[in-house]
Amino acid sequence: MHTNEMGVFGVSPAEEHLYRHFLRHPDSPSEGLHVKLGIASHELDQAMTRLIGLRLLRPGDRAGSFVPVDPEQVVARLTEMRLREMYQEIQTLTQSRHVLTTLRAETAAPANGRPAGAYDGEHGVEEIDERADLMNRVEELVFFAREEIASVEPGFHMITDEVVNRRRGVEWRALKRGVRRRLVVPADSLRYPRASGYVRELLARGGEVRVVEDISDQLVVYDGRVALMPKDPKNADEGALMVRGRGLVSTLSGLFEKIWEQAEDVSVELREPEEPAPELSEAELRVLRMMCAVGKDETGARDLGVSVRTYRRHIADVLRVLGASTRAQAALLARERGWV
Structure with a gap:
């Protein structure tokens, strides 16, 4: 019998022994x-019941027989399940700091008045409740990052101008230092x-972005040594947990890598600006069409019944809206958009 190599996924020796048997004797x-x-x-x-529940085995073609699911699919599924279980375990552990308070309350104070059992030193997990404190801590972590900043952000659509501006200030400098983002x-x-604007700018500066259809896990990992995650995944306003140390953070890094593998690269279209198509007023459209039809400003102004000065001002507005530097370029852009 093999050693319990699949134990790392929460599979018992008997379950692994049984799965390996069906790998050797499928449909038996x-x-x-x-x-x-x-x-x-x-x-x-x-x-048998658990292997079927975990989708490691499925019924075979004959009554009472079973077929093993492909090992590659099995390992991928078990890895994802175990990572999520560990992520939830870390959240449960980090939300149990109140136990320390109750234990200290049971400790009698010694004669010198100092609380017995007052431990010094840095804990593996720190709670950050205030938003301003969290923003400052994030900037500090980004500033000192030297290898990589990796994040999963399910609420990215709610990013504010304030956050965008602060992130630009520190993340762009990190990218210049060679930090992978x-x-x-x-x-x-x-x-x-x-x-989308922030994503385009991040891509332009060398960052990497992938998208998923649905995601609930939120975390940021700095250099594989420090991680930030919400105290309550359903309510970001409840504050965050800062997790330190490679032991704890390695689990969160593994979860990020799993999500990254399953995500897709941002489409090429998103790498280009997606500003809404500019619109011209009726007066500007008439000027644009006249500009393309006649050669002299005086003629165009006379046909439209406006002064030459007003006509030229409208032309300048048209060039600005189209983003053109010359009238010829404006005419080409207008034709591409079907305006003339």
Whole structure:
């Protein structure tokens, strides 16, 4: 019997032994297997039930037979499940700091008046409740980052002008230092101009962005040593948890990598500005069409019944709206848009 290599995924020795048997003997019956494998009958039944529930086994073509699911799919699914379980465990642990308070309350104070058991030193997890404190801490972490900043941001569509400006100030400098920046956001968030504008600028400066259809996990990992995650995933206003140390942070880094693998690159179209098409007033459209039809400003102004000065002012407005530097360029852009 193999050692319990799949134990890291929460699979028991009996379950792994049974799964490996079906890998060697696909579409074989389960009847009498407890004798063949040396497993108690009730233990085999429990293992079969869990393997089917985990989708490691599925019914075969014959009655009572089973077929193993491809190992690559199995490992990928179990990895994702285990990472999410560990993510939830970390959140539960970090929300249990109140236990320290209750334990200290049970500790009698010594004669010198100092509380017994007052431990010094840095804890692995720190709670940050105030928004201003959180913003300052984020800027500090970005400033000292030297390798990578990796984040998953499900609420990216709600990014504010204040946050955008503060992030530009520190993240752009980090990119210049050679820090890798990876960002995962929901695809729908890019429908919002502020969010899509930030993404385009980040891409232009060498950042990497991927999108997913649906995501709930929110976290940021700095250099694989420090991570930030919300105290309450459903309410970002409740504050954040700062997790330190490679041991705890490695789990969160693994979750990010899993999400990154399953995400898709931002489409090429989003790398270009997506500003709404400019509009011209009726007067400007008439000037534009006249400009393309006649050669002299005096003629165009006379035909429109306006002064030459007003006519030229309208032309200047048309060039500005179209983003053209010359009249010829404006005419070409107007034809591309079907305006003339």
